[in-house]
Amino acid sequence: MPLDALSASGATTTSAGLNKSKASIAENFDTFLSILTTQLKNQNPLEPLDTNQFTQQLVQFTSVEQQLKTNEYLEALILANQSVGQTQATSFIGKTVTASGANSELSGGQAEWSYSLQADAPKAYISIRDQSGRTVFSEQTSLGAGENTYVWDGVTNDGTSAGDGTYSITIDARNEEGQYVPVSTQTTGVVDGVDFGSYEPILIVGGARVKMSSVNSVSAN
Template sequence: MDIQPTHPAGTFGAPSAPSAPSLSSTSTDFQTFLTLLTTQMRNQDPLKPMESTQFVEQLATFSSVEQQVEMNLKLDALTASLTAQDAGSLAAWLDRDVAIEGQARYSGEPIVFGRQADLPPSTRLVVRDGMGDVVHDGPFDGEGWSGRLASGLEARHGDYAFELRGPVADGDILIARPAVHSRVVEARADGDGMALILADGRKVAVADITSIRN
Protein backbone atom coordinates (compact mmCIF):
# COMPACT_ATOMS: atom_id res chain seq x y z
CA MET A 1 0.00 0.00 0.00
CA ASP A 2 1.21 3.51 -0.81
CA ILE A 3 1.98 5.92 2.01
CA GLN A 4 1.99 9.53 0.87
CA PRO A 5 3.28 11.99 3.53
CA THR A 6 1.59 15.40 3.55
CA HIS A 7 4.47 17.13 5.39
CA PRO A 8 7.88 18.04 4.01
CA ALA A 9 10.46 15.34 4.27
CA GLY A 10 12.41 15.40 7.48
CA THR A 11 9.75 17.17 9.60
CA PHE A 12 8.62 13.94 11.21
CA GLY A 13 9.28 10.24 11.08
CA ALA A 14 7.04 7.23 10.95
CA PRO A 15 5.95 6.10 14.40
CA SER A 16 8.14 3.39 15.84
CA ALA A 17 6.64 -0.06 15.82
CA PRO A 18 5.53 -1.27 19.24
CA SER A 19 7.53 -4.14 20.58
CA ALA A 20 5.89 -7.41 19.56
CA PRO A 21 5.36 -9.98 22.32
CA SER A 22 7.20 -13.20 21.73
CA LEU A 23 4.07 -15.33 21.54
CA SER A 24 4.02 -16.58 17.96
CA SER A 25 4.61 -15.56 14.37
CA THR A 26 0.90 -14.76 14.14
CA SER A 27 1.22 -12.26 16.99
CA THR A 28 4.21 -10.62 15.27
CA ASP A 29 2.30 -10.34 11.99
CA PHE A 30 -0.60 -8.79 13.89
CA GLN A 31 1.62 -6.09 15.40
CA THR A 32 3.22 -5.35 12.04
CA PHE A 33 -0.15 -5.08 10.33
CA LEU A 34 -1.46 -2.77 13.05
CA THR A 35 1.59 -0.51 12.74
CA LEU A 36 1.27 -0.25 8.95
CA LEU A 37 -2.46 0.43 9.13
CA THR A 38 -2.18 3.24 11.70
CA THR A 39 0.78 4.76 9.84
CA GLN A 40 -1.19 4.78 6.60
CA MET A 41 -4.20 6.42 8.25
CA ARG A 42 -2.04 9.14 9.83
CA ASN A 43 -0.17 9.96 6.66
CA GLN A 44 -2.73 9.60 3.91
CA ASP A 45 -3.25 12.54 1.56
CA PRO A 46 -6.44 14.43 2.55
CA LEU A 47 -7.05 15.10 -1.15
CA LYS A 48 -6.82 11.40 -1.97
CA PRO A 49 -8.18 9.57 1.05
CA MET A 50 -8.23 5.80 1.23
CA GLU A 51 -11.26 4.33 -0.52
CA SER A 52 -13.91 3.09 1.87
CA THR A 53 -13.87 -0.41 0.31
CA GLN A 54 -10.13 -0.73 0.80
CA PHE A 55 -10.42 0.53 4.35
CA VAL A 56 -13.16 -2.01 5.20
CA GLU A 57 -11.07 -4.82 3.72
CA GLN A 58 -8.11 -3.83 5.87
CA LEU A 59 -10.29 -3.65 9.00
CA ALA A 60 -11.64 -7.12 8.21
CA THR A 61 -8.07 -8.39 7.90
CA PHE A 62 -7.22 -6.70 11.18
CA SER A 63 -10.15 -8.43 12.93
CA SER A 64 -9.24 -11.82 11.44
CA VAL A 65 -5.62 -11.61 12.57
CA GLU A 66 -6.68 -10.44 16.04
CA GLN A 67 -9.00 -13.43 16.42
CA GLN A 68 -6.23 -15.78 15.32
CA VAL A 69 -3.90 -14.36 17.98
CA GLU A 70 -6.53 -14.84 20.68
CA MET A 71 -7.20 -18.39 19.51
CA ASN A 72 -3.48 -19.22 19.64
CA LEU A 73 -3.24 -17.84 23.17
CA LYS A 74 -6.19 -19.95 24.33
CA LEU A 75 -4.74 -23.03 22.64
CA ASP A 76 -1.38 -22.49 24.36
CA ALA A 77 -3.12 -22.15 27.73
CA LEU A 78 -5.16 -25.32 27.13
CA THR A 79 -2.06 -27.28 26.14
CA ALA A 80 -0.23 -26.13 29.25
CA SER A 81 -3.19 -27.13 31.42
CA LEU A 82 -3.42 -30.62 29.89
CA THR A 83 0.34 -31.09 30.24
CA ALA A 84 0.16 -30.20 33.93
CA GLN A 85 -2.72 -32.63 34.46
CA ASP A 86 -0.81 -35.43 32.69
CA ALA A 87 2.24 -34.81 34.83
CA GLY A 88 0.11 -34.94 37.96
CA SER A 89 -1.56 -38.17 36.93
CA LEU A 90 1.84 -39.73 36.21
CA ALA A 91 3.16 -38.77 39.65
CA ALA A 92 0.11 -40.33 41.32
CA TRP A 93 1.29 -43.80 40.26
CA LEU A 94 4.74 -43.63 41.88
CA ASP A 95 5.43 -45.97 44.83
CA ARG A 96 2.07 -47.69 44.42
CA ASP A 97 1.78 -51.47 44.38
CA VAL A 98 -0.08 -52.56 41.28
CA ALA A 99 -1.17 -56.01 40.17
CA ILE A 100 -1.39 -57.63 36.75
CA GLU A 101 -3.27 -60.87 36.30
CA GLY A 102 -1.32 -63.92 35.26
CA GLN A 103 2.07 -62.24 34.71
CA ALA A 104 5.21 -61.81 36.77
CA ARG A 105 8.98 -61.66 36.44
CA TYR A 106 10.98 -64.27 38.32
CA SER A 107 14.33 -63.02 39.62
CA GLY A 108 15.29 -65.66 42.17
CA GLU A 109 12.75 -64.96 44.88
CA PRO A 110 9.46 -66.92 45.25
CA ILE A 111 6.53 -65.24 43.54
CA VAL A 112 3.60 -64.60 45.86
CA PHE A 113 0.13 -64.28 44.38
CA GLY A 114 -2.58 -61.94 45.58
CA ARG A 115 -5.38 -63.32 47.68
CA GLN A 116 -7.42 -65.93 45.84
CA ALA A 117 -11.09 -66.77 46.19
CA ASP A 118 -12.05 -70.18 47.51
CA LEU A 119 -10.50 -72.75 45.21
CA PRO A 120 -11.25 -76.46 44.93
CA PRO A 121 -8.62 -78.77 46.49
CA SER A 122 -7.77 -80.13 43.05
CA THR A 123 -6.59 -76.72 41.74
CA ARG A 124 -3.31 -76.87 39.82
CA LEU A 125 -0.78 -74.17 39.06
CA VAL A 126 0.39 -74.08 35.45
CA VAL A 127 3.42 -71.92 34.65
CA ARG A 128 4.49 -71.01 31.11
CA ASP A 129 7.72 -69.37 30.00
CA GLY A 130 8.09 -66.51 27.54
CA MET A 131 7.72 -68.92 24.60
CA GLY A 132 4.43 -70.29 25.94
CA ASP A 133 5.88 -73.66 26.94
CA VAL A 134 4.70 -75.24 30.20
CA VAL A 135 7.58 -75.35 32.70
CA HIS A 136 5.55 -76.30 35.76
CA ASP A 137 2.23 -78.09 36.26
CA GLY A 138 1.43 -79.20 39.78
CA PRO A 139 -0.84 -78.77 42.82
CA PHE A 140 -1.36 -75.19 43.91
CA ASP A 141 -0.17 -74.53 47.46
CA GLY A 142 -2.43 -71.51 47.88
CA GLU A 143 0.49 -69.05 48.03
CA GLY A 144 2.40 -68.76 44.76
CA TRP A 145 5.32 -70.28 42.87
CA SER A 146 8.70 -71.15 44.33
CA GLY A 147 10.51 -70.81 41.02
CA ARG A 148 11.13 -74.53 40.66
CA LEU A 149 10.56 -76.28 37.36
CA ALA A 150 8.93 -79.68 36.86
CA SER A 151 12.45 -81.14 36.80
CA GLY A 152 13.17 -79.70 40.24
CA LEU A 153 15.72 -77.23 38.91
CA GLU A 154 15.41 -73.51 39.43
CA ALA A 155 13.80 -71.57 36.60
CA ARG A 156 15.71 -69.03 34.57
CA HIS A 157 15.14 -65.43 35.47
CA GLY A 158 12.56 -63.85 33.21
CA ASP A 159 8.86 -63.32 32.57
CA TYR A 160 6.35 -66.08 33.21
CA ALA A 161 2.60 -66.55 32.84
CA PHE A 162 0.44 -68.25 35.47
CA GLU A 163 -2.87 -70.09 35.37
CA LEU A 164 -4.93 -71.80 38.06
CA ARG A 165 -6.71 -74.75 36.48
CA GLY A 166 -9.09 -77.42 37.70
CA PRO A 167 -10.31 -80.78 36.36
CA VAL A 168 -13.53 -81.28 34.45
CA ALA A 169 -15.04 -84.38 32.87
CA ASP A 170 -13.23 -83.99 29.55
CA GLY A 171 -9.97 -82.35 30.71
CA ASP A 172 -9.38 -79.22 32.76
CA ILE A 173 -10.64 -75.65 32.86
CA LEU A 174 -9.12 -72.27 33.60
CA ILE A 175 -10.26 -71.12 37.05
CA ALA A 176 -8.29 -67.90 37.40
CA ARG A 177 -5.16 -66.03 36.48
CA PRO A 178 -3.51 -65.07 39.77
CA ALA A 179 -2.43 -61.48 40.29
CA VAL A 180 1.09 -60.50 41.36
CA HIS A 181 1.79 -57.11 42.93
CA SER A 182 4.85 -55.03 42.13
CA ARG A 183 5.85 -51.47 43.05
CA VAL A 184 5.79 -48.68 40.45
CA VAL A 185 9.17 -46.93 40.21
CA GLU A 186 8.51 -44.83 37.11
CA ALA A 187 5.54 -43.58 35.12
CA ARG A 188 5.87 -42.23 31.62
CA ALA A 189 3.75 -41.15 28.66
CA ASP A 190 4.76 -42.74 25.37
CA GLY A 191 3.23 -43.24 21.94
CA ASP A 192 0.84 -45.92 23.20
CA GLY A 193 -0.38 -43.94 26.19
CA MET A 194 0.66 -44.06 29.83
CA ALA A 195 3.12 -46.81 30.79
CA LEU A 196 4.44 -47.91 34.17
CA ILE A 197 7.89 -49.26 34.99
CA LEU A 198 7.77 -51.76 37.86
CA ALA A 199 10.39 -52.59 40.46
CA ASP A 200 10.98 -55.97 38.81
CA GLY A 201 11.90 -54.22 35.55
CA ARG A 202 8.73 -54.80 33.60
CA LYS A 203 7.03 -52.13 31.52
CA VAL A 204 3.24 -52.44 31.63
CA ALA A 205 0.31 -50.47 30.28
CA VAL A 206 -2.08 -48.84 32.71
CA ALA A 207 -4.94 -50.70 31.00
CA ASP A 208 -3.42 -54.02 32.20
CA ILE A 209 -3.53 -53.03 35.89
CA THR A 210 -6.20 -54.94 37.83
CA SER A 211 -5.66 -53.51 41.33
CA ILE A 212 -3.74 -50.80 43.20
CA ARG A 213 -2.66 -50.59 46.81
CA ASN A 214 -0.39 -48.38 48.92
Protein backbone atom coordinates in the same frame (compact mmCIF):
# COMPACT_ATOMS: atom_id res chain seq x y z
CA MET B 1 18.63 -43.07 36.35
CA PRO B 2 17.86 -40.85 39.38
CA LEU B 3 14.22 -39.94 39.91
CA ASP B 4 14.89 -36.20 39.63
CA ALA B 5 16.67 -36.72 36.31
CA LEU B 6 13.82 -38.86 34.98
CA SER B 7 11.28 -36.28 36.13
CA ALA B 8 13.18 -33.48 34.44
CA SER B 9 13.47 -35.54 31.26
CA GLY B 10 9.73 -36.21 31.09
CA ALA B 11 8.83 -32.60 31.81
CA THR B 12 11.35 -31.33 29.26
CA THR B 13 9.96 -33.62 26.55
CA THR B 14 6.38 -32.48 27.17
CA SER B 15 7.34 -28.81 27.39
CA ALA B 16 9.44 -29.02 24.22
CA GLY B 17 6.53 -30.47 22.26
CA LEU B 18 4.13 -27.80 23.48
CA ASN B 19 6.61 -25.01 22.85
CA LYS B 20 7.12 -26.24 19.28
CA SER B 21 3.37 -26.18 18.62
CA LYS B 22 3.02 -22.78 20.22
CA ALA B 23 5.90 -21.39 18.16
CA SER B 24 4.24 -22.65 14.97
CA ILE B 25 0.94 -20.96 15.83
CA ALA B 26 2.73 -17.77 16.85
CA GLU B 27 4.55 -17.70 13.51
CA ASN B 28 1.26 -18.03 11.63
CA PHE B 29 -0.25 -15.33 13.84
CA ASP B 30 2.59 -12.90 13.06
CA THR B 31 2.32 -13.66 9.35
CA PHE B 32 -1.43 -13.01 9.42
CA LEU B 33 -0.93 -9.73 11.28
CA SER B 34 1.73 -8.61 8.82
CA ILE B 35 -0.47 -9.37 5.81
CA LEU B 36 -3.48 -7.58 7.32
CA THR B 37 -1.43 -4.49 8.21
CA THR B 38 0.10 -4.32 4.73
CA GLN B 39 -3.34 -4.68 3.18
CA LEU B 40 -4.69 -1.76 5.21
CA LYS B 41 -1.71 0.45 4.37
CA ASN B 42 -1.93 -0.18 0.64
CA GLN B 43 -5.65 -0.18 0.08
CA ASN B 44 -7.11 2.12 -2.55
CA PRO B 45 -8.63 5.19 -0.81
CA LEU B 46 -11.29 5.33 -3.53
CA GLU B 47 -12.12 1.65 -3.04
CA PRO B 48 -11.56 0.90 0.67
CA LEU B 49 -11.64 -2.60 2.01
CA ASP B 50 -15.12 -4.07 2.17
CA THR B 51 -16.50 -3.76 5.72
CA ASN B 52 -17.80 -7.33 5.85
CA GLN B 53 -14.53 -8.71 4.58
CA PHE B 54 -12.57 -6.62 7.08
CA THR B 55 -14.81 -7.85 9.91
CA GLN B 56 -14.23 -11.45 8.88
CA GLN B 57 -10.47 -10.89 8.92
CA LEU B 58 -10.67 -9.36 12.40
CA VAL B 59 -12.62 -12.39 13.57
CA GLN B 60 -9.89 -14.63 12.17
CA PHE B 61 -7.30 -12.45 13.87
CA THR B 62 -9.07 -12.83 17.22
CA SER B 63 -9.48 -16.58 16.71
CA VAL B 64 -5.73 -17.06 16.24
CA GLU B 65 -5.01 -14.97 19.31
CA GLN B 66 -7.43 -17.06 21.38
CA GLN B 67 -5.76 -20.22 20.11
CA LEU B 68 -2.42 -18.93 21.37
CA LYS B 69 -3.90 -18.24 24.80
CA THR B 70 -5.58 -21.65 24.87
CA ASN B 71 -2.27 -23.36 24.14
CA GLU B 72 -0.61 -21.46 26.99
CA TYR B 73 -3.33 -22.53 29.43
CA LEU B 74 -3.17 -26.10 28.13
CA GLU B 75 0.59 -26.21 28.62
CA ALA B 76 0.25 -24.98 32.21
CA LEU B 77 -2.49 -27.56 32.90
CA ILE B 78 -0.53 -30.48 31.42
CA LEU B 79 2.64 -29.58 33.33
CA ALA B 80 0.65 -29.22 36.56
CA ASN B 81 -1.04 -32.62 36.06
CA GLN B 82 2.29 -34.20 35.16
CA SER B 83 3.85 -32.88 38.36
CA VAL B 84 0.97 -34.26 40.45
CA GLY B 85 1.25 -37.65 38.70
CA GLN B 86 5.00 -37.82 39.33
CA THR B 87 4.57 -36.95 43.00
CA GLN B 88 1.90 -39.63 43.36
CA ALA B 89 4.06 -42.20 41.54
CA THR B 90 7.09 -41.66 43.78
CA SER B 91 4.89 -42.18 46.83
CA PHE B 92 4.43 -45.80 45.67
CA ILE B 93 8.13 -46.62 46.12
CA GLY B 94 8.62 -49.24 48.83
CA LYS B 95 4.93 -50.15 48.87
CA THR B 96 3.22 -53.29 47.59
CA VAL B 97 0.98 -52.77 44.58
CA THR B 98 -1.47 -55.03 42.80
CA ALA B 99 -1.95 -54.24 39.13
CA SER B 100 -3.74 -55.67 36.13
CA GLY B 101 -1.41 -57.71 33.96
CA ALA B 102 0.10 -61.11 33.30
CA ASN B 103 3.69 -60.39 34.34
CA SER B 104 5.22 -61.25 37.70
CA GLU B 105 8.72 -61.38 39.13
CA LEU B 106 10.30 -64.69 40.10
CA SER B 107 12.48 -64.06 43.14
CA GLY B 108 13.66 -66.42 45.86
CA GLY B 109 12.01 -69.36 44.12
CA GLN B 110 8.54 -67.87 43.99
CA ALA B 111 6.38 -65.92 41.56
CA GLU B 112 2.83 -64.98 42.41
CA TRP B 113 -0.22 -63.95 40.39
CA SER B 114 -3.70 -63.02 41.52
CA TYR B 115 -6.58 -64.08 39.30
CA SER B 116 -10.34 -63.77 39.22
CA LEU B 117 -12.68 -66.40 37.77
CA GLN B 118 -16.37 -65.87 37.10
CA ALA B 119 -17.11 -69.58 37.65
CA ASP B 120 -15.40 -72.78 38.65
CA ALA B 121 -12.90 -74.07 36.09
CA PRO B 122 -12.21 -77.79 36.69
CA LYS B 123 -10.12 -77.81 33.52
CA ALA B 124 -7.65 -74.96 33.65
CA TYR B 125 -4.53 -74.94 31.50
CA ILE B 126 -1.72 -72.78 32.86
CA SER B 127 1.35 -71.72 30.88
CA ILE B 128 4.25 -69.63 32.17
CA ARG B 129 6.64 -67.97 29.73
CA ASP B 130 9.97 -66.26 30.16
CA GLN B 131 10.87 -62.85 28.71
CA SER B 132 11.73 -64.37 25.33
CA GLY B 133 8.24 -65.91 25.09
CA ARG B 134 9.43 -69.47 25.64
CA THR B 135 7.10 -71.69 27.69
CA VAL B 136 9.07 -72.86 30.73
CA PHE B 137 6.23 -74.39 32.74
CA SER B 138 2.74 -75.70 32.03
CA GLU B 139 0.16 -77.75 33.85
CA GLN B 140 -3.51 -78.67 33.92
CA THR B 141 -5.27 -78.03 37.20
CA SER B 142 -8.62 -77.13 38.72
CA LEU B 143 -9.38 -73.54 39.73
CA GLY B 144 -12.22 -72.22 41.86
CA ALA B 145 -14.42 -69.23 41.17
CA GLY B 146 -13.70 -65.84 42.70
CA GLU B 147 -10.49 -64.09 43.73
CA ASN B 148 -7.55 -66.46 44.15
CA THR B 149 -3.75 -66.61 43.99
CA TYR B 150 -1.53 -68.81 41.86
CA VAL B 151 2.01 -69.40 43.12
CA TRP B 152 4.79 -70.87 40.98
CA ASP B 153 7.88 -72.28 42.68
CA GLY B 154 10.15 -71.62 39.69
CA VAL B 155 10.54 -75.29 38.75
CA THR B 156 10.37 -75.73 34.96
CA ASN B 157 8.93 -78.57 32.89
CA ASP B 158 12.33 -80.27 32.70
CA GLY B 159 12.77 -80.18 36.49
CA THR B 160 15.34 -77.40 36.66
CA SER B 161 14.97 -74.14 38.56
CA ALA B 162 14.25 -71.07 36.47
CA GLY B 163 16.41 -68.00 37.03
CA ASP B 164 15.08 -64.90 38.71
CA GLY B 165 13.36 -62.52 36.33
CA THR B 166 10.06 -61.49 34.80
CA TYR B 167 7.62 -64.21 33.73
CA SER B 168 4.13 -64.05 32.24
CA ILE B 169 1.20 -66.35 32.87
CA THR B 170 -1.64 -67.48 30.61
CA ILE B 171 -4.71 -69.15 32.11
CA ASP B 172 -7.08 -70.97 29.78
CA ALA B 173 -9.98 -71.77 32.10
CA ARG B 174 -12.70 -74.25 31.04
CA ASN B 175 -15.83 -75.59 32.71
CA GLU B 176 -17.00 -79.22 32.66
CA GLU B 177 -18.45 -78.77 29.16
CA GLY B 178 -15.15 -77.35 27.90
CA GLN B 179 -16.52 -73.84 27.53
CA TYR B 180 -14.19 -70.92 28.24
CA VAL B 181 -14.54 -69.24 31.63
CA PRO B 182 -13.54 -65.54 31.66
CA VAL B 183 -10.48 -64.93 33.80
CA SER B 184 -8.46 -61.82 34.64
CA THR B 185 -4.95 -61.82 36.08
CA GLN B 186 -3.12 -59.41 38.34
CA THR B 187 0.43 -59.13 39.57
CA THR B 188 1.59 -58.14 43.04
CA GLY B 189 4.99 -56.80 44.08
CA VAL B 190 7.00 -54.10 45.79
CA VAL B 191 7.72 -50.93 43.82
CA ASP B 192 11.48 -50.39 43.55
CA GLY B 193 11.46 -47.25 41.42
CA VAL B 194 9.66 -45.09 38.87
CA ASP B 195 10.44 -44.33 35.24
CA PHE B 196 9.27 -40.92 33.97
CA GLY B 197 10.60 -41.47 30.45
CA SER B 198 7.10 -41.72 28.93
CA TYR B 199 3.98 -39.59 29.31
CA GLU B 200 2.57 -41.91 31.99
CA PRO B 201 4.76 -42.85 34.97
CA ILE B 202 5.92 -46.48 34.87
CA LEU B 203 6.40 -48.30 38.18
CA ILE B 204 9.34 -50.69 38.42
CA VAL B 205 8.16 -53.77 40.31
CA GLY B 206 11.11 -56.12 40.56
CA GLY B 207 12.15 -56.25 36.92
CA ALA B 208 8.61 -55.75 35.62
CA ARG B 209 7.28 -52.44 34.31
CA VAL B 210 3.76 -51.53 35.43
CA LYS B 211 1.75 -48.55 34.22
CA MET B 212 0.49 -46.47 37.11
CA SER B 213 -3.00 -46.47 35.54
CA SER B 214 -3.16 -50.28 35.83
CA VAL B 215 -2.62 -50.28 39.61
CA ASN B 216 -5.70 -51.56 41.45
CA SER B 217 -4.48 -51.39 45.05
CA VAL B 218 -1.58 -50.14 47.16
CA SER B 219 -0.58 -51.30 50.63
CA ALA B 220 2.24 -50.48 53.03
CA ASN B 221 4.71 -53.26 53.82
